[in-house]
Amino acid sequence: MVKPLSQEDGIFLSDLKKLLDFSPKNLDYYKKAFTHRSIKLIDTKGNPINYERLEFLGDAMLGAVIASYLYKKAPEGSEGYLTQMRSKIVSREHLNELGKDLNLIQFVKSNIDQANVGDNIHGNIFEALIGAIYMDRGYNFCQKFINVYVITDYVDLDKLEGKITSYKGLIIEWCQKNKKKYSFDTYEDTGNESVKHFSVKISIDGEQIAKGRATSKKKAEEQASKRVFFTLQNEIAES
């Protein structure tokens, strides 16, 4: 007989499903991934329960999945190029941004005031979540999650290489050159979250092309502009 979930676990499971896009098998890994050491939990054998070991595991999985992505994506890239691109993708700053945009902090149990945990907790729990996915469902689920949240949304080799410095600039320039009317509708959209968020809708010739949402106006606009870029890639390339 399967034990029914407590109300709290039920809500956690439902939130996780939305985030992960699959159903977790063992909630314990995810609880651990969101438990800060300040909670001082221990398991039945006396080992501490917190996200630090899962963070180590997730970091390793992230490194492997990104290596495999780059190997396939950049067949002309030397070992040095692959190493450099990977460091940019898995930089502390980038991981913190990913954790913040997913608002993972909402799940964290900690005895320290959220204002005092520092910025790195966002990246750390993002890595711990990857570790939890690996333990719960294995490498392929882990790879899929990283593809969706790290690679599709954030990785752009052209931009990382410095070829494109601003998608917003690129989109505006293209619209002006091709006599298209564009609008960036940017507004604060924090909702119930603890960290301030902004949303943006980009329309071209009156048609909404893409939306973005992030922790700063600039990031949200870049994210939405990048989506416009990929949506209109062929038209932009022809012009």
Added chain:
Amino acid sequence: MVKPLSQEDGIFLSDLKKLLDFSPKNLDYYKKAFTHRSIKLIDTKGNPINYERLEFLGDAMLGAVIASYLYKKAPEGSEGYLTQMRSKIVSREHLNELGKDLNLIQFVKSNIDQANVGDNIHGNIFEALIGAIYMDRGYNFCQKFINVYVITDYVDLDKLEGKITSYKGLIIEWCQKNKKKYSFDTYEDTGNESVKHFSVKISIDGEQIAKGRATSKKKAEEQASKRVFFTLQNEIAES
């Protein structure tokens, strides 16, 4: 219609099967894993063919598989402990030893004299081979290969932690304490290989318990002693 293999490829495939314990699907990855940059090969798109990119990929996979092994094997180990143990397992010295013991250099195509390629080539091609396995057959095959060749044969957390400094010493001490006759039969056993090898057979009370083979007498004896230790683990623990 499948193109028949050249004689050279047929021999390579048969050697690889013995080494890998599974059948490779795409020989090209393995050929690349054993091609040194001095060969100056390029593919149809002008990209260089050598093992350096596969080495990057294999290094990442090795890191991930070892992280997952340690996470499960040492539930009491902190993030710091896991990190430290992993660095020892994937140290340059250790990887060179693994590559040498598998005699991977026999497959290498290079325009540089073997005497001048340096010691690190052994570890580099070991990593490249892991990268080739990943590209050819995916993560699970990769993990299995690492389990057999890195973990079973070489990893011993007690020894890496410094708790056991010599298995040979431990076995001799145990035999003396328990009045057992022991013999180490150590001899040169290079065969057709390019690097000198030694073999050892360890017998206790006239019965052969384990064999070892490595590139030095000391390593072969430690390897065989470790196997004796794991074979007689219960008896040794009781004494």
